[in-house]
Amino acid sequence: LASLILVRFGELTLKGNNRQHFEKAVIRDMRNRLRDYPRARMKTSFGRAFIELNGEPFEPIADQLNHVFGLSSFSPVQSCDAEAEAIRETALHVMSQLERIPETFKVSVKRPNKNFPMDTLQMQHYIGGYILPQFPGLKVDVRNPEIELYVEIREKHAYVYCEVYPGLGGFPAGTNGKGMLLLSGGIDSPVAGWMAMKSGLDIEAIHFHSFPFTSERAQQKVLELAQRLSDYSGRITVHMVPFTEIQTRLKQHCDDRLLITMIRRAMMRVANKIAERREAGAMITGESLGQVASQTLPSLTVIGQAASLPVLRPLIMMDKAEIVRLAKRIKTFEISIQPYEDCCTLFVPKSPSTNPNAKIIEKLEESAPWLEALIAEAADSAEVLEISGEKQSHELESLF
Ligand code: ATP
Numbered sequence: 001l002a003s004l005i006l007v008r009f010g011e012l013t014l015k016g017n018n019r020q021h022f023e024k025a026v027i028r029d030m031r032n033r034l035r036d037y038p039r040a041r042m043k044t045s046f047g048r049a050f051i052e053l054n055g056e057p058f059e060p061i062a063d064q065l066n067h068v069f070g071l072s073s074f075s076p077v078q079s080c081d082a083e084a085e086a087i088r089e090t091a092l093h094v095m096s097q098l099e100r101i102p103e104t105f106k107v108s109v110k111r112p113n114k115n116f117p118m119d120t121l122q123m124q125h126y127i128g129g130y131i132l133p134q135f136p137g138l139k140v141d142v143r144n145p146e147i148e149l150y151v152e153i154r155e156k157h158a159y160v161y162c163e164v165y166p167g168l169g170g171f172p173a174g175t176n177g178k179g180m181l182l183l184s185g186g187i188d189s190p191v192a193g194w195m196a197m198k199s200g201l202d203i204e205a206i207h208f209h210s211f212p213f214t215s216e217r218a219q220q221k222v223l224e225l226a227q228r229l230s231d232y233s234g235r236i237t238v239h240m241v242p243f244t245e246i247q248t249r250l251k252q253h254c255d256d257r258l259l260i261t262m263i264r265r266a267m268m269r270v271a272n273k274i275a276e277r278r279e280a281g282a283m284i285t286g287e288s289l290g291q292v293a294s295q296t297l298p299s300l301t302v303i304g305q306a307a308s309l310p311v312l313r314p315l316i317m318m319d320k321a322e323i324v325r326l327a328k329r330i331k332t333f334e335i336s337i338q339p340y341e342d343c344c345t346l347f348v349p350k351s352p353s354t355n356p357n358a359k360i361i362e363k364l365e366e367s368a369p370w371l372e373a374l375i376a377e378a379a380d381s382a383e384v385l386e387i388s389g390e391k392q393s394h395e396l397e398s399l400f
Pocket residue numbers: 181182183184185186187188189190206207208209284285286287291292294342343344
């Protein structure tokens with residue numbers, strides 16, 4: 001049983017003010033997540049923090065830490081007085097808590113407390129020599145040990161641990177500005193949103209629905225996806241945009257082969273309007289090169305030209321297997337594969353153009369004078385929902 005969790009955060013490249021800003025944001029996120037564990041106390045010092053558990057359980061708190069961006073790793077730690085005998089007893093205790101006795105190990109001592117009576121090497125031998133005979137078959141291997149037992153000796157206390165769990169890394173929420181995520185009900189866009197969050201973007205989501213061609217259940221699915229994302233950010237704003245009329249009118253207006261490009265451009269323009277109103281600096285999509293006809297280089301170019309803000313595509317060079325692996329890890333996959341259709345599946349023609357011509361598309365749009373007004377109307381009539389964390393799930397259900 002650990003009495004503390006040692007948390008390490010930081011980005012290697014950060015300096016000065018940026019570093020402070022970064023650390024503050026990580027600490028704020030961790031504090032919010034510890035609220036449900038009132039006895040847990042957090043103490044911070046440069047680049048790291050200690051969480052004193054005071055009887056609170058390790059596992060659920062570790063799960064919370066697995067949702068914190070900007071966190072590089074953490075370890076369950078035993079602390080004791082900075083006194084040689086207490087330290088070696090604690091070291092023995094930590095070793096005996098391991099699920100399986102390793103074949104090889106090594107003791108690594110750090111000694112920031114320069115007044116400690118034994119030096120690093122002496123202390124390593126003192127602890128190692130005490131532990132070895134207690135576990136038959138255990139050997140020391142300084143090069144490639146199965147278990148590394150870390151001991152850090154400070155002024156008053158010493159810390160002992162041997163497990164290091166990787167954190168998510170990345171940048172804490174909002175440290176790099178805000179992005180507007182185009183969130184469909186598919187597998188890709190939630191993953192794209194998560195990656196954008198990991199890059200320090202605060203996210204709002206926008207979803208285009210074609211009610212009544214698509215069901216309310218399809219919208220609920222999107223809100224559930226948003227909720228999974230909010231597990232990482234605490235909350236997320238979702239803009240639900242009625243898109244039926246634009247899609248139906250465009251379908252009557254143009255050749256089937258160009259329909260998907262026209263629809264995507266209209267989406268971009270609505271999203272761009274809402275993004276600007278919400279002071280987002282970019283849009284984010286789940287597009288991935290070559291996946292479908294609308295994701296060839298020429299298609300992406302023509303679609304992107306409808307937006308004045310930059311369009312970020314975190315998945316652009318990932319293959320489907322990698323995307324699915326991430327979707328499973330962030331727990332959006334199970335929701336995405338539910339069979340409710342999002343609007344586009346209904347309006348996707350059999351053989352869309354993979355090489356749409358920008359001039360032709362622009363001409364088509366010019367010959368649709370009603371389009372501009374419908375785009376403005378769609379942006380204005382978006383329904384805005386606030387989704388936050390797991391506890392809101394029952395409220396979600398009552399929405400429909
Ligand atoms: P996804 O799995 O995210 O749906 P996809 O591979 O199915 O992606 P498309 O359906 O071509 O690809 O959509 C490309 C991108 O356009 C999506 O990743 C998403 O960002 C955006 N998008 C598509 N449909 C919608 C929608 N109904 N609402 C909001 N954004 C959408």
